[in-house]
Amino acid sequence: MSMYAQKELExxxxxxxxxxxxSEWSNEVYLKQKIESFEEKDVELAFRIMQRVKVLNPSDENQRKLQQLGAKALESNPDLKSISTVEKVKKLSSKSVVNKLSLSESLLKLKGRLGLIKRPFYLFVLLPFLILTVYFVLIASPRYESQTKFIVKEPDGLATLDPAMAVLSGFGVQSSNLDTELVQAFINSNDMMNYLEERIGFRTHFSDSDQDFFSRLSSNASIESQFAYFLKRIEVEIDQDSQIISVFAQGFDPVFAKKMTEAILERAEWYINEIGHLLAKEQMAFVMGEHELVEKKLQGAKSRLLDFQRQHAILDPEAEGLARQQITYQLEGSIAAKRAEVNSMLSSMSNTAPAVVQAVSQLNGLIEQLKAERAKLANSDSLENNLNQLSIGEILAKFSDYKIDLELALQAYAASQVSIEKSRIEAYRQLKYLVVVESPTTPENDKYPDIFYNLSLAFALLLMLFGIGKIIIATVEELR
Structure with a gap:
């Protein structure tokens, strides 16, 4: 075959x-069907297509078919001897032909693999997963976690109190979990972050440039970003049954992780003690201030009562009134006896008799004395602003007012004393303290990042997103 004929075949x-x-050019079955249709009318073209099938599947059957078509093409056109491809077919058993066919097959497979890489699944699922695997396995900085456990306790006041004071102070009532939640809120606060920076250099450690970019804290991070990063590196858990607080702290090395938990434990203990002392001081200061007011009222009531007694030279107006009433009763009896004596004397003597005159004079004296005593008991004409002219009844009334004021002041003073004792006990209850259940641990193995968990989660998310994307694309294409 001439070069022209060869070009025509190609x-x-x-x-x-x-x-x-x-896809049909790479479909072995389809090409074989075409070979059968071309075998009678264009055996040279059938032979060339069979070469393609041989590349796709170099099986023994395809090799035999290729040799048969080559022989037919040679019989049909003897000039095929000049074609290198026909000569190669006649010498397929030679080593050079096998090597060349193997090279062609390898190039085809490589091309197919490169085509696979361009597929969406490889591009959007496997490639990101491979990148994440390289990061977590080779690049991500390991983080160590130290932990400590403690519980907030309060003094057992029942052991030091009598039952009455225990009931009065409220001991024996179940304490709420307010203290544990308060400690949890303090640990997860900016104050704790600032304390850790002053104590152990929190920002310096976590912004170290030796750590990977995604794990470390940015050197120019804002306060809000620093606090958000701080919350990612600590964890506080509370057991609702036992109220035990568990603190977990992470660091880029085991020593720093332990220092971090030790500092958190120390600061939490200081905080709970400070809160207890502050509440106790404020409570006692308020109660003592109220007690001072009550004490001043009591002293004032005493002073007014003493001044009243001193001014009237009366120790007990009630006793004084009873004594004066007794005197009036005695005077009335004496007057009745004297009047009977005068009447008896007048029956036998004249009015001018010395004995009668003397008896009448004594009777008149007793009557005047009775009037004076009665005036002292109830002097309606005395002025209220002139205490020296008060009657016994008025003195007794004012004395009763002063005495009632004193009794009320004494009752308030007694209640204030009880309140002070109760406040003292309550202040004692406010003095909470921490009991360490588990001392800060020194980790030996890094806990984060959890490579298996992170990669499994990433692969699941990538698959889910890829599936959602495929569904969306299919829906859009169907709507078209």
Whole structure:
């Protein structure tokens, strides 16, 4: 066959390839069907297509078929001897032909693999997963976690109190979990972060440039970003049954992780003690201030009562009134006896008799004395602003007012004393303290990042997102 004929054959092969789809060009079954249709009318083209099938599947059957078509093409056109491809077919058993075919097959497979990489699944799932695997396995900085456990306790006041004071102070009532939640809130606060910075250099450690970019704290991070990063490096858990507080702190090395938990434990203990002392001081200061007011009222009531007694020279107006009433009763009896004596004397003597005059004079004296005593008991004409002219009844009334004020002041003073004692006990209850259940640990192995968990989660999310994307694309194409 001349060079022109060879070019014509290659042209027919190219036209055939263009007339079919790329998938059909790689479909062995489809090409074999075409070979059968071309075998009678264009055996040379059938032979060239069979070469393609041989590349796709170099099986023994395909090799035999290729040799048969080569022989037919040679019989049909003896000039095929000049074609290198026909000579190669006649010498397929030689080593050089096998090597060349193997090279062509390898190039085809490589091309197919490169085509696979361009597929969406490899691009959006496997490639990101491979990048994450490289990061977590080779790049991510290991983080160590130290932990400590403690519980907030309060003094057992029942052991030091009598039952009455225990009931009065409220001991024996179950304490709420307010203290543990208060400690948890303090640990997760900016104050704790600032304390850790002053104590152990929190920001310096976590912004070390030797750590990977995604794990470390940015050197120019804002306060809000620093606090958010701080919350990611500590964890506080509360057991609702036992109220035990567990603190977990992370660090880029085991020593720093332990220092961090030790500092948190120390500061939490200081905080709970400070809160207890502050509440106790404020409570006692308020109660003592109220007690001072009550004490001043008591002293004032005593002073007014003593001044009243001193001014009237009366120790007990009630006793004084009873004594004066007794005197009036005695005077009335004496007057009655004297009047009977005068009447008896007048029956036997004249009015001018010395004995009668003397008896009448004594009777009149007793009557005047009785009037004076009665005036002292109830002097309605005395002025209220002139205490020296008060009657016994008025003195007794004012004395009763002063005495009632004193009794009320004494009752308030007694209640204030009880309140002071109760406040003292309550202040004693406010003095909470921490009991360490587990001392800060020194980790030996890094706990974070959890490579298996992170990669499994990432792969699941990538698959889910890829599936959602495929569904969306399919829906859009269907709507078109």
């Amino acid at each position: 042209k027919r092969l190219l036209e055939f390839k263009r007339s079919i789809a790329d």
